[in-house]
Amino acid sequence: MSRYIPATAEDRRRMLDYLGVGSIDDLFSGIPEKVRQKKPSDLPPALTEPEMVRDLKKLSGSNRHTGEMVCFLGAGAYDHFIPAAVDSLISRGEFTTSYTPYQPEVAQGTLQAIFQYQTMVCELTGMEISNASMYDGASAAAEAAVLAATATKKKKILWGGTVNPQTRETLETYCWSRQLEHRELKISGGRIDEADLRDALAGGDAAALVVQSPNFFGNIENLKAMADSVHGAGALLVVSTDLLALGLLEAPGRLGADIVVGDGQSAGNPMSFGGPAFGFIAVNKPLMRRMPGRICGQTVDRLGRRTFVLTLQAREQHIRREKATSNICSNQNLCIVAASIYLSLMGPAGIREVGEQIMSKTEYAVGQLEKTGKFKRAFPGAPSFREVALIADEPVEKLNRRLLEAGILGGYSLEHRYPELKNGWLLAITENRTKEEIDRLVAVAGGEA
Amino acid sequence: MTRTMETVFEASRKGRKGYALPKLDVPAADCGAVLGDACRKEAPRLPEMAEVDVVRHFTGLSKMNYSVDDGFYPLGSCTMKYNPKLNEAAARMAGFALAHPLQPEDTVQGALKLLYDLGVMLGEVTGMDAFTLQPAAGAHGEQTGLMMIKAWHESRGEGHRNKILVPDSAHGTNPASATVTGFDTVEVASDDEGMVDLDSLKSLLDDSVAGLMLTNPNTLGIFEKHVLELTDAVHKAGGLVYYDGANANAILGKTRPGDMGFDVLHLNLHKTFSTPHGGGGPGSGAVGVKAILEPFLPAPIVTCRDGRYTLVGAEERPKSIGRVRSFYGNFGVLVRAYTYLRTLGAEGLEEVAEMAVLNANYLAKKLSGLYPLAHKGCCMHEFVLNGGPLKSETGVSSMDVAKALIDAGYHPPTVYFPLIVPEALMVEPTETEAMETLDKFAASMEAIVARARSEGPEAFHAMPESTPISRPDETTAARNPVLRWQFED
Numbered sequence: 001m002s003r004y005i006p007a008t009a010e011d012r013r014r015m016l017d018y019l020g021v022g023s024i025d026d027l028f029s030g031i032p033e034k035v036r037q038k039k040p041s042d043l044p045p046a047l048t049e050p051e052m053v054r055d056l057k058k059l060s061g062s063n064r065h066t067g068e069m070v071c072f073l074g075a076g077a078y079d080h081f082i083p084a085a086v087d088s089l090i091s092r093g094e095f096t097t098s099y100t101p102y103q104p105e106v107a108q109g110t111l112q113a114i115f116q117y118q119t120m121v122c123e124l125t126g127m128e129i130s131n132a133s134m135y136d137g138a139s140a141a142a143e144a145a146v147l148a149a150t151a152t153k154k155k156k157i158l159w160g161g162t163v164n165p166q167t168r169e170t171l172e173t174y175c176w177s178r179q180l181e182h183r184e185l186k187i188s189g190g191r192i193d194e195a196d197l198r199d200a201l202a203g204g205d206a207a208a209l210v211v212q213s214p215n216f217f218g219n220i221e222n223l224k225a226m227a228d229s230v231h232g233a234g235a236l237l238v239v240s241t242d243l244l245a246l247g248l249l250e251a252p253g254r255l256g257a258d259i260v261v262g263d264g265q266s267a268g269n270p271m272s273f274g275g276p277a278f279g280f281i282a283v284n285k286p287l288m289r290r291m292p293g294r295i296c297g298q299t300v301d302r303l304g305r306r307t308f309v310l311t312l313q314a315r316e317q318h319i320r321r322e323k324a325t326s327n328i329c330s331n332q333n334l335c336i337v338a339a340s341i342y343l344s345l346m347g348p349a350g351i352r353e354v355g356e357q358i359m360s361k362t363e364y365a366v367g368q369l370e371k372t373g374k375f376k377r378a379f380p381g382a383p384s385f386r387e388v389a390l391i392a393d394e395p396v397e398k399l400n401r402r403l404l405e406a407g408i409l410g411g412y413s414l415e416h417r418y419p420e421l422k423n424g425w426l427l428a429i430t431e432n433r434t435k436e437e438i439d440r441l442v443a444v445a446g447g448e449a
Numbered sequence: 450m451t452r453t454m455e456t457v458f459e460a461s462r463k464g465r466k467g468y469a470l471p472k473l474d475v476p477a478a479d480c481g482a483v484l485g486d487a488c489r490k491e492a493p494r495l496p497e498m499a500e501v502d503v504v505r506h507f508t509g510l511s512k513m514n515y516s517v518d519d520g521f522y523p524l525g526s527c528t529m530k531y532n533p534k535l536n537e538a539a540a541r542m543a544g545f546a547l548a549h550p551l552q553p554e555d556t557v558q559g560a561l562k563l564l565y566d567l568g569v570m571l572g573e574v575t576g577m578d579a580f581t582l583q584p585a586a587g588a589h590g591e592q593t594g595l596m597m598i599k600a601w602h603e604s605r606g607e608g609h610r611n612k613i614l615v616p617d618s619a620h621g622t623n624p625a626s627a628t629v630t631g632f633d634t635v636e637v638a639s640d641d642e643g644m645v646d647l648d649s650l651k652s653l654l655d656d657s658v659a660g661l662m663l664t665n666p667n668t669l670g671i672f673e674k675h676v677l678e679l680t681d682a683v684h685k686a687g688g689l690v691y692y693d694g695a696n697a698n699a700i701l702g703k704t705r706p707g708d709m710g711f712d713v714l715h716l717n718l719h720k721t722f723s724t725p726h727g728g729g730g731p732g733s734g735a736v737g738v739k740a741i742l743e744p745f746l747p748a749p750i751v752t753c754r755d756g757r758y759t760l761v762g763a764e765e766r767p768k769s770i771g772r773v774r775s776f777y778g779n780f781g782v783l784v785r786a787y788t789y790l791r792t793l794g795a796e797g798l799e800e801v802a803e804m805a806v807l808n809a810n811y812l813a814k815k816l817s818g819l820y821p822l823a824h825k826g827c828c829m830h831e832f833v834l835n836g837g838p839l840k841s842e843t844g845v846s847s848m849d850v851a852k853a854l855i856d857a858g859y860h861p862p863t864v865y866f867p868l869i870v871p872e873a874l875m876v877e878p879t880e881t882e883a884m885e886t887l888d889k890f891a892a893s894m895e896a897i898v899a900r901a902r903s904e905g906p907e908a909f910h911a912m913p914e915s916t917p918i919s920r921p922d923e924t925t926a927a928r929n930p931v932l933r934w935q936f937e938d
Contacts, residue, residue: 002797004531004723005804006883012804015811015884018676024803025730025825027810028703030672035709041573041702043690046794049535058708060544062559067547067583076775083468083503093518094511097532099726102863105916106515106855108453110728113510117459119933123493129932132729135585138775145631155920166775169763173747173771177596177630213487213921220487248480250489263775272540274550275585276731288930294729301918303913305453311926317588317625318866322634327588327625335728337507343504344457345467348492353470363483364475383483397785404553413552435474 074411075429111308114296123247125260126253127282131293131333137263138167140279142174148208148236160192162215190379201233212240218387227256250356269344278332292326357431372446461496523873525863528720536785550776569869576707577737590715591626597745610659643669654686655696664693666829680710699830700807702799722786744768769906804880806829815891836872845901847872849909857893
């Protein structure tokens with residue numbers, strides 16, 4: 001018997017006797033003979049814990065990782081510092097091995113954590129209502145597009161070519177499946193081309209513009225101006241952003257956003273080869289009852305004590321079935337508990353300081369790289385945050401190979417997605433990088449071409 | 450579990466902090482000047498707390514939760530089995546947790562091999578030809594699978610097929626997933642044994658039907674004995690059949706959806722393959738398909754070419770439905786599922802199904818004197834109690850019983866689902882519970898039912914009493930939504 005099953009042979013015999021059946025196989029008699037599995041599954045032999053640890057060490061050991069390399073790669077996953085308290089707390093079994101708070105009396109811990117997370121998202125985004133989280137930023141953007149189409153009763157979604165390519169691919173998939181049209185806006189100076197936006201809005205048939213800021217190149221889009229033209233055309237402004245960036249950047253809600261979505265990995269979650277982390281979505285009151293996913297609310301118990309519950313469930317699949325606002329019936333709960341622990345440790349001053357350090361280090365890195373005479377900014381006019389698009393004087397693959405040999409994980413090669421950016425190199429600089437690391441990057445990158 | 454707690458916002462004291470960043474070692478940029486209007490003017494009101502405050506706060510919150518690590522959690526259809534600690538350690542190994550998803554492939558061969566091997570093993574266990582590990586949850590997997598069904602019909606010039614058939618016993622997620630994929634849902638009636646009525650199904654099949662979604666064993670915990678006839682009938686009508694793997698724990702090593710005629714399925718790795726539920730996520734809704742649907746899998750997929758693992762994107766897979774999220778899925782969850790599978794092997798998986806089913810039948814029989822069972826004969830990994838008669842006789846509802854169970858030290862079963870059983874209590878003990886746990890639970894149930902009979906509903910209204918709060922006022926919560934902390938300005 002596997003070590004995760006407590007039943008002994010004696011237990012099994014007593015249970016079978018109680019049931020009055022001769023063998024366990026008799027319990028499976030409901031499965032028609034024709035579909036019974038005739039031979040055991042062809043799987044590798046079971047491993048004991050010491051053997052398993054050896055196998056895992058071999059697998060994980062054959063990966064390089066950002067614990068031993070200096071990471072300047074971003075493009076949707078970021079190497080931020082995570083205080084030890086975060087993992088220590090989310091490792092508690094009461095957080096890890098509980099489920100959806102269907103019984104609020106025994107899930108106040110999870111529910112209050114969600115409520116606090118929702119508040120933090122509202123504060124950071126400048127919006128009135130947040131849900132309990134989404135799968136990730138890309139699917140959150142897609143859900144926001146669908147929400148906008150339902151709310152405006154229009155069927156066309158616009159997005160910038162400056163949106164993360166993986167988010168755009170996810171948007172395309174969701175639009176196809178929901179029978180929505182879409183149009184990708186041109187790029188000008190590393191930001192959405194305003195003339196193309198005006199042209200796309202002119203028909204009055206757009207449900208939403210999805211804009212990412214900081215965008216895929218790290219550039220800050222002109223949200224305020226876009227909000228005015230988008231609203232003028234009867235569409236909604238969906239802003240995709242990054243939770244941690246909002247410690248320094250203006251809240252999109254203050255700039256006219258109708259829906260704010262994004263990734264929260266940057267706040268307290270490891271990159272983990274791309275997941276799990278979480279996405280967030282926030283709206284204002286008019287869209288409240290159209291929100292996808294679960295939402296936690298405050299109420300009182302029968303004795304008047306403050307209590308948290310899942311609420312507005314009339315939107316959700318277990319009540320509304322095919323009429324639900326979405327099919328989502330979970331949240332990335334443990335990841336948002338991690339984020340709310342991170343944000344509680346950092347506080348407003350901490351995330352501001354993180355943002356300021358990122359800006360300072362990015363300026364420094366770009367300045368030093370420019371001094372080598374081998375790099376220039378791809379979009380000199382646009383302010384950027386945490387990521388900056390550079391043009392190298394050699395193929396990025398060659399550059400990154402040289403860096404890798406020096407233990408440095410280089411930036412993302414832009415040329416594949418943006419052929420017009422030949423030798424384009426998207427560099428990410430978090431607060432986790434030191435001057436010494438940046439100087440090493442510059443020395444190796446600026447070395448022999 | 451004795452008291453409610455202040456929020457982090459109430460605990461906040463101006464000037465406290467729980468972090469220290471290294472001193473800035475490069476010249477400070479003038480953020481305001483660089484960012485202009487894009488620079489934040491007003492600080493977000495995040496809490497200001499010392500590290501010790503944060504640790505005590507979240508430790509306190511955790512103590513208000515009931516979890517599998519605390520005790521018996523027979524929440525039907527959720528497969529709340531024990532989650533091995535080794536799997537947690539595995540996901541935290543630096544080569545996994547600290548790997549960037551866009552590293553050069555040569556530097557992540559271990560991660561790619563893990564994904565590849567996990568896909569192959571899940572394919573073997575389910576009888577499917579290929580897997581995607583991208584979907585983040587069961588519902589996301591359903592959506593992905595239905596998108597593939599849609600794309601398949603479109604590729605054959607049959608894009609007009611717009612109906613998905615769903616049994617009335619199904620999880621609400623099924624019809625919701627059909628809607629978000631642009632399908633109309635048509636409900637199929639159950640027969641008096643709780644199985645899909647074959648004749649009802651046949652009467653609904655025409656050339657507008659894209660497919661059927663089926664949970665097997667179904668939500669009553671019984672195996673659809675006509676499964677081959679059901680899948681065959683749908684295929685003959687030109688449709689495809691989707692297997693909702695919510696209940697796959699019951700069939701490991703015993704039967705495979707791929708051998709029952711299913712074309713596409715999702716597995717909840719957080720149920721059957723024991724990755725922890727995390728209070729509601731993250732999970733994983735891995736999707737398996739038969740060869741006919743393989744070209745439609747979301748991009749990218751992991752493949753092995755000449756002993757080297759590589760990601761194949763949409764440019765090489767023109768029929769792919771595209772991406773359903775960023776990167777490759779909830780990798781950390783997949784590491785846990787991989788570890789679980791390798792730890793158990795084929796024999797261990799079969800034992801999982803056997804003990805899950807034995808435990809369920811044992812407990813069902815123990816409770817059968819208290820409640821009518823919604824199934825006849827043997828159940829699979831779970832069973833549904835009909836709480837209707839007890840309610841009529843005593844006025845005590847299944848929700849009352851659930852709250853009494855909390856005071857007895859248990860997480861209650863799923864209540865009021867499936868919808869086709871009145872006052873349903875859906876019980877899934879899982880394989881990781883010992884016989885004496887089941888005996889004690891049955892004894893608690895017996896005591897609760899006896900009390901219902903002797904004292905009536907009034908005795909239950911104050912329950913639970915052992916928890917930080919008692920029953921919440923959910924009506925007020927929905928009518929006057931308070932969805933975030935209200936600061937006193």
